[in-house]
Amino acid sequence: MSKNTLKWIRTLKDRKARQENQMFVVEGEKSVCELLESSWLINNILCTNFFLEKHQNLIQTYSQKQPTSLLLLKTAELEQISQLENNKMAMAVVKMPPKVLLPPQKGFSLYLDHIQDPGNLGTIVRIADWYGLSDLFCSPDTVDVFNSKSIAASMGSFLRVHTHYVENSWLESYPYRIYGALMEGKNLHETRLDANSLVIIGNEGHGIRPNALSLVQTPLTIPKFGAAESLNAGIAAAIICDNFKRASF
Amino acid sequence: MSKNTLKWIRTLKDRKARQENQMFVVEGEKSVCELLESSWLINNILCTNFFLEKHQNLIQTYSQKQPTSLLLLKTAELEQISQLENNKMAMAVVKMPPKVLLPPQKGFSLYLDHIQDPGNLGTIVRIADWYGLSDLFCSPDTVDVFNSKSIAASMGSFLRVHTHYVENSWLESYPYRIYGALMEGKNLHETRLDANSLVIIGNEGHGIRPNALSLVQTPLTIPKFGAAESLNAGIAAAIICDNFKRASF
Structure with missing residues (x-):
């Protein structure tokens, strides 16, 4: 993954860039794990070696269903791209689900x-x-x-x-x-x-x-x-x- | 108010300093106004000229009940001492109320x-x-x-x-x-x-x-x-x- 890709990920903190790319960022161990268990489309996974080893099965199972790009980073590098404090493990760039015009619902x-x-x-x-x-x-x-x-x-x-x-x-x-x-x-x-x-x-x-x-x-x-x-x-x-x-x- | 006083106010972001001084900081227009309407002991009021003019009556009424020290600051100066984002108007250094050992209560x-x-x-x-x-x-x-x-x-x-x-x-x-x-x-x-x-x-x-x-x-x-x-x-x-x-x- 090039410097340009990392720069691009950082632009996703703006709503306009998210809309144009139809991509957004999910951060933190727990949320990225839940994402890996879902069927949402993950464009990139950026994580530390520690996260990779801890959740190897989860990542493997996901990759068998959907192709995704994985980049290993040091904690300090991850913190540099992160939009949140205290993200020391993992982030993912995720495809937005298609917009559905939902009529008013019962309930x-x-x-x-x-x-x-x-x-x-x-x-x-x-x-x-x-x-x-x-x-x-x-x-x-x-x-x-x-x-x-x-x-x-x-x-x-x-x-x-x-x-x-x-x-x-x-x-x-x-x-x-x-x-x-x-x-x-x-x-x-x-x-x-x-x-x-x-x-x-x-x-x-x-x-x-x-x-x-x-x-x-x-x-x-x-x-x-x-x-x-x-x-x-x-x-x-x-x-x-x-x-x-x-x-x- | 000297530079040392401003430095002292900044130390109150630590619990230990608050305990030692039995003082804490209240920030923002609305909270400082509510404080001025209360009977709590205010040690210092630090505010912009805009706040002073807008709430002159409130400050006057309070000062007549309790002596307090008032310091006018520019917005930029206030932001420097502030512990919060977006405090552009006023802060107060306040005496903690005496601790009361309250027995278990009905209700x-x-x-x-x-x-x-x-x-x-x-x-x-x-x-x-x-x-x-x-x-x-x-x-x-x-x-x-x-x-x-x-x-x-x-x-x-x-x-x-x-x-x-x-x-x-x-x-x-x-x-x-x-x-x-x-x-x-x-x-x-x-x-x-x-x-x-x-x-x-x-x-x-x-x-x-x-x-x-x-x-x-x-x-x-x-x-x-x-x-x-x-x-x-x-x-x-x-x-x-x-x-x-x-x-x-």
């Missing part, structure tokens, strides 16, 4: 309106995976799920939860009840929650924007017993999923 | 066993505040709540939730039911939850340690509907608080 869904923090998005992908949602819907300007920080925060859940960036028209034609997580709505603990429905989670600082807000049929509020002004978007998403899934018992 | 409590990430701890302080817990209990080796990152993540909730670092003997003599958040326990949604009780949340990577684990009377599990291996400690704490507070309706 319970989440829609994120302009979530900006990649860590928050990754955390919500992990929560969606815990609560068995196979798809997650976002406004087109929500942060890219293939950002290294989102991938890391998802702890491998990006392999199971598909994140779709959908236009407002998708939301406008959603056929079931639309709830919104808002500061002054109906008490989440005391409201009968529809099994086929979608909850909109707003931006970290500004909440749900007017366009999406106008589509909310039932505003919902997580009951507050103390004095904190708000909850972080990931925490709110988790509590909402827990309440909707409990209701479906 | 619902959380106990953190060796939480290591300061962001997670701050998030849990914010959640505790949302759910009306006035006190939070931790193992002595849990990360310091006066770490800048914990303070920032708490979004001002450190002013209302008191974090106590208690010895194992405190937990051993806890008189009500002790629950533990574990991977294989009773279903949180289907278990009758005692109003007077405590839930132990374990370390991010290793869970609850044997000492604390041996005190757990009822293991509890957040029901999983999908495939994620685990939930982050802050997310788990939030879902547990929500379920206990819902039960107290």
Whole structure:
């Protein structure tokens, strides 16, 4: 692998370069191992000798299914290309899955309106995976799920939860009840929650924007017993999923 | 304020220096404003002219109650002393409140066993505040709540939730039911939850340690509907608080 390839991998920290190449980077021992167990297309594996020896079987099994390029690096070299702190073992350059235009679905869904923090998005992908949602819907300007920080925060859940960036028209034609997580709505603990429905989670600082807000049929509020002004978007998403899934018992 | 003072403020990023001085640093516009509205003792305020003009009344009202030292800095100077990214306005050096040995309490409590990430701890302080817990209990080796990152993540909730670092003997003599958040326990949604009780949340990577684990009377599990291996400690704490507070309706 040439210097140019390493330089190219470093460019993938930008969303535009990821889009153009349809490639993104997965980092860290655990995530790369989960990837090797999946059927996703790995373009390059970059790892230390230690990782190679520890996970030889996994790498071999994967290579027998799909051709991939393997490069051994020293830890210091790996840290130089890495987009994260504390990646001392492995990274992979991965082909993005083909985009699918998914129509609104039965069951319970989440829609994120302009979530900006990649860590928050990754955390919500992990929560969606815990609560068995196979798809997650976002406004087109929500942060890219293939950002290294989102991938890391998802702890491998990006392999199971598909994140779709959908236009407002998708939301406008959603056929079931639309709830919104808002500061002054109906008490989440005391409201009968529809099994086929979608909850909109707003931006970290500004909440749900007017366009999406106008589509909310039932505003919902997580009951507050103390004095904190708000909850972080990931925490709110988790509590909402827990309440909707409990209701479906 | 001399160069030595600025140097001293920078040392407060270390827990040992914070302990010796019984001082810690609060950063950012919103947190410093909340602090000025509180009765906590502020040793120094360091801010830009913009902050001073915007919050003149707040600063004046505070100074009339308590003497404090004010230093105007340029944004670039402030960023140099700051322990966080993106602090462009204000920081304060604050006296730690006196330590209180709090006996086990009635009602619902959380106990953190060796939480290591300061962001997670701050998030849990914010959640505790949302759910009306006035006190939070931790193992002595849990990360310091006066770490800048914990303070920032708490979004001002450190002013209302008191974090106590208690010895194992405190937990051993806890008189009500002790629950533990574990991977294989009773279903949180289907278990009758005692109003007077405590839930132990374990370390991010290793869970609850044997000492604390041996005190757990009822293991509890957040029901999983999908495939994620685990939930982050802050997310788990939030879902547990929500379920206990819902039960107290």
